[in-house]
Amino acid sequence: MPILAIFWLAFSGGDDTWRHVIANVLPRAAGRTIWLLLFTGAAAAVFGIFTAWLVASFEFPGRRLLSAALVLPLAIPSYLAAYAFGEFLDFTGPIQTWYREAFGYRTTRDYWFPDIRSLGGAVLVLSSVLYPYVYLACRSMFMMQGRAAADVARTLGAGPLRVLLRIQIPMARPAIVIGLTLVMMETLNDIGAVEFLGVNTLTFSVYDTWLNRGSLSGAAQIAAVMLAVVAALILIERAARRRQRFAGSRTTAHAGNALRPRLSRTKGWLAAMFCALPVATGFFIPVLVMGRFASARIENFADPRLLDALWNSMSVSAAAAASAVCLGFILSYAARSEPSVRTAFAGRIASLGYGVPGTVLAIGVLIPLAGFDNALDGFLRTNFGISTGLLLSGSGFAIVYACTVRFMTIAEGNLDAGFQKLSLHLDMAARALGRNRRQTLRSVLLPNMRPALLTAALFVFIETMKELSATILLRPFNFNTLATLVYEDASRAKIEDASVASIIIILAGLIPVILVSRSMDRLR
Numbered sequence: 027m028p029i030l031a032i033f034w035l036a037f038s039g040g041d042d043t044w045r046h047v048i049a050n051v052l053p054r055a056a057g058r059t060i061w062l063l064l065f066t067g068a069a070a071a072v073f074g075i076f077t078a079w080l081v082a083s084f085e086f087p088g089r090r091l092l093s094a095a096l097v098l099p100l101a102i103p104s105y106l107a108a109y110a111f112g113e114f115l116d117f118t119g120p121i122q123t124w125y126r127e128a129f130g131y132r133t134t135r136d137y138w139f140p141d142i143r144s145l146g147g148a149v150l151v152l153s154s155v156l157y158p159y160v161y162l163a164c165r166s167m168f169m170m171q172g173r174a175a176a177d178v179a180r181t182l183g184a185g186p187l188r189v190l191l192r193i194q195i196p197m198a199r200p201a202i203v204i205g206l207t208l209v210m211m212e213t214l215n216d217i218g219a220v221e222f223l224g225v226n227t228l229t230f231s232v233y234d235t236w237l238n239r240g241s242l243s244g245a246a247q248i249a250a251v252m253l254a255v256v257a258a259l260i261l262i263e264r265a266a267r268r269r270q271r272f273a274g275s276r277t278t279a280h281a282g283n284a285l286r287p288r289l290s291r292t293k294g295w296l297a298a299m300f301c302a303l304p305v306a307t308g309f310f311i312p313v314l315v316m317g318r319f320a321s322a323r324i325e326n327f328a329d330p331r332l333l334d335a336l337w338n339s340m341s342v343s344a345a346a347a348a349s350a351v352c353l354g355f356i357l358s359y360a361a362r363s364e365p366s367v368r369t370a371f372a373g374r375i376a377s378l379g380y381g382v383p384g385t386v387l388a389i390g391v392l393i394p395l396a397g398f399d400n401a402l403d404g405f406l407r408t409n410f411g412i413s414t415g416l417l418l419s420g421s422g423f424a425i426v427y428a429c430t431v432r433f434m435t436i437a438e439g440n441l442d443a444g445f446q447k448l449s450l451h452l453d454m455a456a457r458a459l460g461r462n463r464r465q466t467l468r469s470v471l472l473p474n475m476r477p478a479l480l481t482a483a484l485f486v487f488i489e490t491m492k493e494l495s496a497t498i499l500l501r502p503f504n505f506n507t508l509a510t511l512v513y514e515d516a517s518r519a520k521i522e523d524a525s526v527a528s529i530i531i532i533l534a535g536l537i538p539v540i541l542v543s544r545s546m547d548r549l550r
Contacts, residue, residue, distance in 0.1 A: 028382070028390025028431060032253065035246035035393055047235075047247045055231040056251070062148055062220075062227060063210050069153035070209045073304045074160025075202065079190055080301055082168035083176065085286040086294035092301040097162065097542060099155045099308030101535035103492045103509070105218025106528050108151045109516050110312035112222060115142045143224045151223065152213050154308035159212075160205035162542070167198035207259050214255065215383040217495045218513055228252050232385040233499065242389070249386040256381045313532060319525030326526040332511065335527065339507040342422050342497075343490040346429035347437075347483040353430070354437030354482060359471075362445045363453075363463065373438060380435035384428070384495025391428045392500060395419040424500040425507075429490040436489065437482040444478025445471075485538050492531055 080086070081093040099107075115121055122139055131137045141147065175197065179189045195202070220227045226234075228248055236245035289297055326332060357376055360369045379387070396419040406412040418424060448471065456466040472479075494509040501510060508527045515524035 027394055028387055028428075029253065029378075030390075031393040032246050032249050032386065032390045035243055035389070036250040038243065043241065043244050044247060047244055051231050051235065051244070051248060052228075052251065055226055055228045055248070058145065058225055059214070059227040059229075059255075061145060062152070062225060063213055065145070065149040066152045066156065066213045067206050067209055069149055070157040070160050071202065071206060073153065073157040074205060075164050075195065077157075077301045077304065078161045078164035078168055079194065080297045082165050083186070083190075083286060084294075084297065085288040086297045088298045088302075089286075092298065092305070093165070095305045095309075096301060097158050097539050098305060098536075100158045100542070101532055101539045102155045102309060102312050103218075103494070103531060103535070104152055104155050104212070104216045105222065105494055105509075105513065105516070106316065106531065107155045107308065107312050108148075108219035108222045109512070109521050109524065109528070110315040111142055111147070111151050113315050113521055114311055115139075143222075145225055148220055148223045148225045150307075151219055152216065153209075154304060156209045156212055157304055157308070159208040160202060163201035163205035164198055167201040168194060203262060207262060210259055211256065211381055211383075214252065214259075215385075215495055217385055217498070218516070222516060228255075229383055229385050229495065232383075232389070236389070236499070246389050246393075249389050252383060252386050256383070256386075260378070260381050312528075316525045316528040316532065319522045320529045323522065323526055326523070329526075331506070332527060335506040335508050335511040336530065338422070338505060339491050339509070342425050342429070342507060343487045345422070345426045346433065346490040347487040349426065349430045350434045350437040350486045351441070351479060351483045354434055354441050355475075355479070357438050358441040358445050359467070361442065362450075373442075376438060377435040379431035380433065382432065384432065384493060384497075385499060387428050387432055388496045388499035391424055391431070391496075392419055395424055395427070419500075420502050422502070422505065425497050428496040428500055429486075429493055432493070432496065433486045433489050436485045440482035440485065441475070441478050444475050444481075447478075448474055481541065484541070488534050488538050491534055 077092075077096055081089055081096070113119055117134060125137070125139070126132065129137070142150075175193050176189045179193050180186075184192065214227075214229060216227075217229050217233055220230050221233075228251065232245045232248050232252070235241050235248060288294070320326075353376070357369075357373050361373055382390075396416070399414070399416045399419050402417070403414045406414055418427075452470055452474070453466055456470045457463075461469065491507070492509060494513055497507055498510055498513060501507070506514070508531050511527045512524040512531070515521070515527075
């Protein structure tokens with residue numbers, strides 16, 4: 027329904043709006059978006075692939091600790107990283123302060139320093155927190171299928187780097203494409219970082235055209251163009267996944283237990299420094315910057331404004347988690363109990379929401395909800411003299427709806443993985459012992475699915491708490507979540523005041539990151 031609503035509004039906006047969007051908005055915004063996607067994807071690929079290769083293939087100082095720490099930047103929302111980098115690399119930040127003291131400079135006219143508020147700065151920030159998508163996919167592939175093939179190539183005289191480029195990367199190509207697709211989708215979804223850093227992307231153009239220029243139809247037309255980009259990314263990812271069997275050879279199932287060659291002392295420390303670099307930039311810099319500000323504002327933890335935002339975040343996140351898990355469970359159970367083309371198609375359709383950027387989804391959600399609210403209010407006014415106001419679009423329901431659509435893929439994926447661990451023989455045994463389908467579900471499947479249900483709910487809860495793009499556009503008046511509170515303070519150049527809410531978001535985001543890291547260790 028949100029996708030249909032976007033196209034309906036886009037093509038009902040009139041030719042004049044289309045001409046203005048095509049002539050004045052799309053050329054600049056689309057160009058910057060494409061460059062941002064390409065450079066961010068390239069940087070994420072370099073750090074994700076090479077760090078995964080090092081920790082999966084060699085032994086060096088701190089390898090085990092770094093293999094887990096490389097996932098930590100996923101806990102940092104991109105907008106928080108942008109605010110932290112802005113403070114860290116600013117004129118009054120520690121880097122420029124040390125630089126001036128070291129060389130005797132006094133003002134910015136005495137020296138040149140790269141500007142973080144630029145396209146390059148946006149690439150640095152986004153790739154620093156998004157490279158773990160590529161790292162996770164490549165690490166699992168290198169551990170599963172890369173070891174035996176690499177050993178064979180080494181016996182034929184190939185060096186480690188040549189083995190990586192000629193053997194391991196081609197075999198892991200589907201996983202790399204999937205990781206890069208997620209990186210580009212998250213880059214396309216970002217609004218807080220690109221606005222703060224001054225990069226006018228398509229996502230920001232939707233926000234600017236809707237709220238600042240008052241043209242909802244123009245925003246819908248830009249959103250329709252973005253949906254075409256998302257569709258292309260999804261098709262690329264699906265094409266790569268179809269060839270997943272190429273990268274998943276079972277002949278190396280026990281390769282993870284093989285001994286890793288130990289690097290020499292110099293190469294080992296260089297490998298450790300290379301793996302530590304993205305962890306430092308993507309995790310420790312934002313944590314240290316925000317932590318330093320928050321430690322000087324301990325009293326803000328009891329600020330009524332922060333407590334209200336925390337309550338709103340928890341309420342919306344809990345509602346979105348409950349609805350996404352319920353709907354995801356229905357889809358997963360239907361695919362298990364009634365496998366057919368229809369149930370598979372329903373799962374595919376439901377999973378499309380994750381690829382839709384939050385600003386685009388906000389337009390698609392607002393249009394039908396506002397139409398329903400206005401129709402209901404008009405009917406009750408005419409017949410009963412009662413005004414209901416904006417029941418759905420003027421409340422937190424719109425945010426819950428948008429986050430449910432966007433994150434249902436996460437819930438459905440976790441639940442489907444949980445069902446796959448339960449043999450169909452459990453269902454058959456329960457039915458043979460006299461239980462009907464409903465009783466089998468209640469007494470056999472649900473107790474065994476409890477860990478998957480809790481994990482899916484936790485992941486959706488945390489992702490909703492961090493979500494900014496849809497929340498900033500759909501929230502009612504005087505309704506703040508932690509993410510929008512941080513965004514408001516940062517927009518007023520009060521990064522220090524946003525630090526307390528930022529630390530809460532980061533601590534919440536660490537929970538699923540730790541779960542992902544532990545699950546990979548169990549898989550190994």
